[in-house]
Amino acid sequence: MTTISDPATLDPAAARGLFRAGTAVPTAGWASGYTQANLIAVPADWAYDVLLFAQRNPKPCPVLDVTDPGSPATVLAPGADLRTDIPRYRVWRDGELVDEPADVTGVWRDDLVAFLIGCSFSFEWALLAAGVPLRHVDQGRNVAMYLTDRECRPAGRVHGPMVVSMRMVPTDLVDTAVRESGRMPAVHGAPVHVGDPAALGIADLDRPDFGDPVVGEPGDVPVFWACGVTPQAALMASRPPFAITHAPGYMFVTDVRDEEYRVG
Amino acid sequence: MTTISDPATLDPAAARGLFRAGTAVPTAGWASGYTQANLIAVPADWAYDVLLFAQRNPKPCPVLDVTDPGSPATVLAPGADLRTDIPRYRVWRDGELVDEPADVTGVWRDDLVAFLIGCSFSFEWALLAAGVPLRHVDQGRNVAMYLTDRECRPAGRVHGPMVVSMRMVPTDLVDTAVRESGRMPAVHGAPVHVGDPAALGIADLDRPDFGDPVVGEPGDVPVFWACGVTPQAALMASRPPFAITHAPGYMFVTDVRDEEYRVG
Known part of the structure; x- marks a missing residue:
């Protein structure tokens, strides 16, 4: 072997x-x-x-x-x-x-x-390189992803909610995380929200809709990025035959x- | 009146x-x-x-x-x-x-x-703000645009050459022009070529395919950006009914x- x-x-x-x-x-x-x-x-x-x-x-x-x-x-x-x-x-x-x-x-x-x-894996190297820790990687878990209450702009028969990935970021590194990911607009770009999960209609960070729950360190803030699982959520909502x-x-x-x- | x-x-x-x-x-x-x-x-x-x-x-x-x-x-x-x-x-x-x-x-x-x-009008303000002169504006002319010998990647029935706009830029400001336009990928981004028009199959800068010829100052270099007239050239090549x-x-x-x- x-x-x-x-x-x-x-x-x-x-x-x-x-x-x-x-x-x-x-x-x-x-x-x-x-x-x-x-x-x-x-x-x-x-x-x-x-x-x-x-x-x-x-x-x-x-x-x-x-x-x-x-x-x-x-x-x-x-x-x-x-x-x-x-x-x-x-x-x-x-x-x-x-x-x-x-x-x-x-x-x-x-x-x-x-x-x-x-x-979003594509901007994670840029976060790491800039000194932003990746809690889910350190914990050996898949990133946590959530359905939100923000509807995407529909197109013909395709519609559905935006899905976000969430990373716990130390408060003093949030600006760095925003700047570094913002330089990569082809791979989701800057976060769509920082802070309160309820602002996106997320009831419980410990129960992600996709991936694994991730534990933050003291002083961490949840930071939410638009996620490429969004088209899968749109499929579930829009029901193409195949x-x-x-x-x-x-x-x-x-x-x-x-x-x-x-x-x- | x-x-x-x-x-x-x-x-x-x-x-x-x-x-x-x-x-x-x-x-x-x-x-x-x-x-x-x-x-x-x-x-x-x-x-x-x-x-x-x-x-x-x-x-x-x-x-x-x-x-x-x-x-x-x-x-x-x-x-x-x-x-x-x-x-x-x-x-x-x-x-x-x-x-x-x-x-x-x-x-x-x-x-x-x-x-x-x-x-490309959208990045011209950024060029001006960074100190890059716009010769065609100073000369009261439309920007010069050229058909190139670079074929776009086709899609179904639509195909055609890339069209570029050209601006004469002082040599020591070319890096500034590249950087500033490169920050605006949604409006053509960084130049596709700097220098020799022949590298794009352009025979004569004085005879643009669209717009007006523009006169450079001593020490200027021609800088070429991908141009939004490209879809019109594709229409001419691909001949949709309307x-x-x-x-x-x-x-x-x-x-x-x-x-x-x-x-x-």
Whole structure:
């Protein structure tokens, strides 16, 4: 049996190769420095509504690439196959989750258009580099994500609430976190809210809708960023006949370096 | 006869009111500080290809808003009417320019989807504020625009070359111009090229494809930015059955302040 090397030091193609071969684990910390992306694939006749929804809601839905109908290839990772190279998928019918396989070759369709959406993992390296601790990473947990009471601007048949990710940030580093993430508008940008969860309609920080609860340190403030799981919440609300997404936390690892999405 | 006040000090609604009433002049310098936008309206069955073309070519085609089919309203300027509030339009049939009216109410269609695309006027204030002179403004001319030999990434039926705008910049201010425009990715961002026009396939700077030739001062370098006229060049190349655009230089004046598109 071979030993898997440190996932952080793998190059993206090697990471995708392991996922293609059946390794089905969350991708946080894998292929450090390379952008990870959310996947949402819908039939072509829903593609305009999804693309317009993303254009109208760029903070939660920053589009990094859109494929041609039926194609499992993306410019973000030449040679990759979107049907096999994500460690875990979700398959949706009429807005209901029906399966969570590690490969979707068998259910892929010739009319599927795949959207690759930016992920907050991309700005986390910038937070760390600026001295902002990542509590969920230190605690070995998935980031905490919440449905909010803020409706996205709808587009045709696609509508739904904004989903946010939350990080506990020391009060004196909130300005740093805002500035650093604000320089990366292609991967969610600056926070949408700092402080009171109730302002976003979040009743209990200890009960996230996706991911794991995260414990803050004394003096920490909850900081909320628009989250790439928002299109999945829109799928659940808008009920297209068929869709494939990644499973939350099990992202597509691209060949693009995070710095390429940094502005200024 | 009433006197028109200084166009620069007009608020956007007042400027649009004058255009609606028949004033048909270029909008450079009007409603200073407010974002101006390129218009391209196509039938709904072409909208996905146009939106995807814009997504795939964000530097020349930064989308600021997309309307619902048939609607002449935009969130960028509540109360405005896209059929009347631009000083001059272009009407296209099968990729051919057929009319340049000051009002398109009579040819508007219920299936038209309008795209409002960012304009380099929005970063010019930032260049000026940073001390970069604008030769074309000083010379009272429209900015010079050129077709290049760089093909945009195509999307469905939509394809065409990138169009660039060119500004003559003093050599020691090129870094400032790059940095300041780079902070505004929603309105074309950093230049695509500095220096040799031949590198973009431009044979003669004195013969722009759109706008006016501009004279440089000794020590100036030509600096090229991706240009919002690119979608018009794509229309000419891709020949949708019908389209309406603004006339180059006769832009849509929005209620959004230019600073809102600045990052970091």
